[in-house]
Amino acid sequence: MDAIAQQQQRKPVIKNFGFALTITLSVLVAACGGSDSNIDAGVKAAWVTVGSNNQAIVRVITTDASCPEVHDGYSYTAMTLRAAAGTVTQRPTASAAVDSKPSAFPVTACEYKVPADSSGVSVGSRSLPLPKKSPQRIVVLADTGCRLKKADNAWQACDDNDSWPFPEIASAAAAMKPDLVLHIGDYHYRENACPADIAGCKDSPWGYGWDAWQADLFKPAAPLMAAAPWVMVRGNHEECARAGQGWFRFLDTQALDPKRSCDDPANDAAGNLSDPYAVAVGADTQVIVFDSAKAGRAALATNDPQFIAYQAQFQAVNRLAAKAGVNSIFTNHHPILGFAPIAGAPPAPGNMALQSVMQSVNPTAFYPAGVKTAIHGHVHDFQAINFSSNHPATFVSGNGGDNLDVNFADPFPVNTNPAPGAIVDKISHTSSFGFMVMDRQSNGNWAYKAYTRKGLLLTTCVQNGNQISCDKTGYLAPN
Structure with a gap:
């Protein structure tokens, strides 16, 4: 299926979060890095956290090597890599060395700083609540x-x-x-x-x-x-x-x-x-x-x-x-x-x-x-x-x-x-x-x-x- 046919089949979906309207456009799949189902297969956790200056941050943990894109309103935005998959050399811990082990992180941690005027965000098929x-x-x-x-x-x-x-x-x-x-x-x-x-x-x-x-x-x-x-x-x-x-x-x-x-x-x-x-x-x-x-x-x-x-x-x-x-x-x-x-x-x-x-x-x-x-x-x-x-x-x-x-x-x-x-x-x-x-x-x-x-x-x-x-x-x- 080419991009135009996909665009015709996958129309905008409007979801009401109570405080804002989130518009998720799953279009131009080939250009945007894969379908929602492909993204969902890798995502193990997705949530929104709030930090200094009330900055809302989307966090995603995925088994994919690359970060997925965020649907923010009508736009697609690539998430930023926070931490690549890897195993950290064993360090001294609160436990004895024999009761410890290296920390293995076979997952990619990704993030996206949500603009203050965002109407809603989603990753794959997951719609995420904003503050x-x-x-x-x-x-x-x-x-x-x-x-x-x-x-x-x-x-x-x-x-x-x-x-x-x-x-x-x-x-x-x-x-x-x-x-x-x-x-x-x-x-x-x-x-x-x-x-x-x-x-x-x-x-x-x-x-x-x-x-x-x-x-x-x-x-x-x-x-x-x-x-x-x-x-x-x-x-x-x-x-x-x-x-x-x-x-x-x-x-x-x-x-x-x-x-x-x-x-x-x-x-x-x-x-x-x-x-x-x-x-x-x-x-x-x-x-x-x-x-x-x-x-x-x-x-x-x-x-x-x-x-x-x-x-x-x-x-x-x-x-x-x-x-x-x-x-x-x-x-x-x-x-x-x-x-x-x-x-x-x-x-x-x-x-x-x-x-x-x-x-x-x-x-x-x-x-x-x-x-x-x-x-x-x-x-x-x-x-x-x-x-x-x-x-x-x-x-x-x-x-x-x-x-x-x-x-x-x-x-x-x-x-x-x-x-x-x-x-x-x-x-x-x-x-x-x-x-x-x-x-x-x-x-x-x-x-x-x-x-x-x-x-x-x-x-x-x-x-x-x-x-x-x-x-x-x-x-x-x-x-």
């Missing part, structure tokens, strides 16, 4: 991967939906039709080979290459990636000695820099830091994204290079949060004014390394005044904390799939606070699998809702400035 100017619903989740870790003798049953429910959670969240997804880090947990005598994870992909990334994130998250664009926050499992190579190939929103790829451990000091940035969520709200992947636990000395680097970044957060009339939501992986449960003991306070730096920038409040809410992961439970002191409401939504932490004591221990001067008023919490949803309210504030893994509502917390009021406090029993 809305004023999102009304945001899904929040974190710590979603399946834990395979020899050092902890932790072998989560990745093949058992009850033990690892992230696929169920992703489907339940997608069914809520979000306008945006906010993942607060720790996408990848399959670090070591599952022992052959453990049926629940036997033969699971492991290590830091594509097969483990596909199993932990891209395959189970596919419905949620098709539902809405994502804002991606980096977790400690994506630091350079762990899954940092895949983080930079696939998820980081900056241009891929070989010196910040985590391939060479000599460059880890640079690879483990990223500048904070803000993503506008309508005219009155922004999400500030902060990379705390390499944050330790103990307070840092002021002459520590990490202290100096983080201090400059928290000063940048102050500048980002200084927009008049804008509610800033601070996001990073490690809870700063949250808690970590300890079996048989009072809960541990928030991350002291980050607290020590933040106190040097904002001595009593930790955060700048423009930050009204903070959202974290890392601790594998749900927490909603309101303070009687002048500190922003804090949420932890780290119950997205990985092994859960123990519950806090109920009632929560009195006079237990996450940092000096941060006085807890009320806390709602549960150690059960689930996710959080933010719904925009008519007054410009947000309602934060905790859901079970099946999408059943646990509690609703309504925001007023830097305060929240939850309709249920204390322990939230899963339905």
Whole structure:
């Protein structure tokens, strides 16, 4: 069939995304590099992420050696190669060398920066959702991967939906039709080979290459990636000695820099830091994204290079949060004014390394005044904390799939606070699998809702400035 005959047979298809009309023209196939079916055969994941300056970026992972074209309105545009297929020489990791292996990436990573005036994009037959100017619903989740870790003798049953429910959670969240997804880090947990005598994870992909990334994130998250664009926050499992190579190939929103790829451990000091940035969520709200992947636990000395680097970044957060009339939501992986449960003991306070730096920038409040809410992961439970002191409401939504932490004591221990001067008023919490949803309210504030893994509502917390009021406090029993 020649190009003219193909053009006559394949007419424009108009698809309504609610916020824009996407016009996909599958024409002139021979000139444009192949049919949709040929493109679809190679594509293993396709989604939209949002980075600095609200830049929407189409990302595609394909088994083809070359990148596919994007249909943007009436035009075809070649995607840019982000990372070619290849295997990276084995580097030192968080595991012993005998329990590690080279990271194999037999896939091509491609990207396309979407123009601000784009009406819609598609790759092959996949239509991809673009950011809305004023999102009304945001899904929040974190710590979603399946834990395979020899050092902890932790072998989560990745093949058992009850033990690892992230696929169920992703489907339940997608069914809520979000306008945006906010993942607060720790996408990848399959670090070591599952022992052959453990049926629940036997033969699971492991290590830091594509097969483990596909199993932990891209395959189970596919419905949620098709539902809405994502804002991606980096977790400690994506630091350079762990899954940092895949983080930079696939998820980081900056241009891929070989010196910040985590391939060479000599460059880890640079690879483990990223500048904070803000993503506008309508005219009155922004999400500030902060990379705390390499944050330790103990307070840092002021002459520590990490202290100096983080201090400059928290000063940048102050500048980002200084927009008049804008509610800033601070996001990073490690809870700063949250808690970590300890079996048989009072809960541990928030991350002291980050607290020590933040106190040097904002001595009593930790955060700048423009930050009204903070959202974290890392601790594998749900927490909603309101303070009687002048500190922003804090949420932890780290119950997205990985092994859960123990519950806090109920009632929560009195006079237990996450940092000096941060006085807890009320806390709602549960150690059960689930996710959080933010719904925009008519007054410009947000309602934060905790859901079970099946999408059943646990509690609703309504925001007023830097305060929240939850309709249920204390322990939230899963339905």
